Amino acid sequence: MGARIRFLLLSLALTLLPTAWMLADAKPQPQRKLVLIVHGGEGDLPEKMTPELEKKHQEVLAEALRRGYARLKEGKKGASLDAVEAAIRVLEDSPLFNAGKGAVFTHEGGNELDAAIMEGKDKKAGAVAGVSIIKNPISAARAVMEHSPHVLLIGRGAELFAIKHKLDIVHPDYFWTEQRWKELQDARKKEEKQRGRAGSRQRPEDAPARQRHFGTVGAVALDGDGNLAAGTSTGGMTNKWSGRVGDTPIIGAGTYADNDACAVSCTGWGEYFIRYAVAHDITARVKYTRCSVKEAAEAVINGQLQKAGAEGGAIVLAPTGAFHIVYNPLAGQMSRGYITSGEETPHTAILDKPLPKRE
Numbered sequence: 447m448g449a450r451i452r453f454l455l456l457s458l459a460l461t462l463l464p465t466a467w468m469l470a471d472a473k474p475q476p477q478r479k480l481v482l483i484v485h486g487g488e489g490d491l492p493e494k495m496t497p498e499l500e501k502k503h504q505e506v507l508a509e510a511l512r513r514g515y516a517r518l519k520e521g522k523k524g525a526s527l528d529a530v531e532a533a534i535r536v537l538e539d540s541p542l543f544n545a546g547k548g549a550v551f552t553h554e555g556g557n558e559l560d561a562a563i564m565e566g567k568d569k570k571a572g573a574v575a576g577v578s579i580i581k582n583p584i585s586a587a588r589a590v591m592e593h594s595p596h597v598l599l600i601g602r603g604a605e606l607f608a609i610k611h612k613l614d615i616v617h618p619d620y621f622w623t624e625q626r627w628k629e630l631q632d633a634r635k636k637e638e639k640q641r642g643r644a645g646s647r648q649r650p651e652d653a654p655a656r657q658r659h660f661g662t663v664g665a666v667a668l669d670g671d672g673n674l675a676a677g678t679s680t681g682g683m684t685n686k687w688s689g690r691v692g693d694t695p696i697i698g699a700g701t702y703a704d705n706d707a708c709a710v711s712c713t714g715w716g717e718y719f720i721r722y723a724v725a726h727d728i729t730a731r732v733k734y735t736r737c738s739v740k741e742a743a744e745a746v747i748n749g750q751l752q753k754a755g756a757e758g759g760a761i762v763l764a765p766t767g768a769f770h771i772v773y774n775p776l777a778g779q780m781s782r783g784y785i786t787s788g789e790e791t792p793h794t795a796i797l798d799k800p801l802p803k804r805e
């Protein structure tokens with residue numbers, strides 16, 4: 447090949463190469479799926495679930511989805527945690543849900559709140575239990591995860607930690623709401639009646655009558671880096687003994703996340719969720735048997751748990767973006783919703799109405 451031709455070929459290659467690079471750059475990068483799912487708890491509905499109240503519930507769920515999804519779209523490092531925290535804060539700030547502002551009362555007439563958060567990549571987790579002055583327990587749970595060597599802080603210690611980390615602190619009266627107070631009075635009356643039937647002597651082992659509930663909140667999210675996160679927040683169960691801790695802040699019981707399997711947030715009769723390690727059981731089934739999140743969640747919530755006589759539900763999200771929302775017939779109802787990068791529209795449902803596509 448003559449020197450002239452070689453020179454021409456080289457100049458041609460030098461002209462074309464940058465164009466080829468530019469074209470490659472301009473090719474749209476495949477977008478990972480973004481998914482956020484929330485629940486507003488299972489249980490009996492508030493007495494007068496009018497269409498207006500139902501609409502209000504759905505509006506708050508939709509707002510939680512929008513706020514959380516905005517964090518997924520921002521796409522910062524840890525976006526799935528940001529989304530879970532942001533969504534749960536909206537639900538905690540609403541008196542309609544049994545978490546934060548709308549927390550239920552203990553037998554003694556106080557509010558003791560529990561929350562947990564977990565991420566699926568390194569399996570870092572944080573939780574608080576039995577707190578009475580932290581406005582948003584989910585943020586305290588995250589602070590425990592990120593700024594302490596511990597996983598679970600309780601009571602006064604958790605509150606001092608929240609103060610140190612400049613989280614919003616409120617007077618315990620902030621959590622007083624008429625609806626929840628009424629629910630406690632109803633539970634106490636029921637208890638009196640039961641005691642009357644059993645004879646006037648109350649035995650020390652008699653637990654306070656368990657009142658069914660509605661409104662524990664939770665979220666699971668998948669971000670653009672493929673990381674999963676899960677979080678749950680609750681006031682627990684109406685008329686619970688002071689000092690009782692439910693499944694919500696127990697990692698593996700009410701909350702769990704593992705990038706190799708799924709993220710789970712639960713709601714239901716906490717004592718059973720602890721004993722059956724429900725969130726971890728669902729995760730382990732997916733991880734070790736490679737079954738779908740639907741199969742795992744159904745087997746645990748509608749199988750085991752129902753057989754044991756416990757009401758409950760869960761939201762479960764796989765790293766592929768596939769998800770399942772389940773509650774068993776004992777649960778009555780579960781309010782729930784989701785948003786995905788497909789449509790970017792929040793879908794919410796309460797009562798038996800199905801969600802589009804997914805249920």
Ligand code: ASP
Pocket residue numbers: 487488489659660661662680681682683691692693694700712713714715716717
């Ligand atoms: N699981 C919560 C608890 O036992 C209550 C609920 O989900 O409604 O504290």
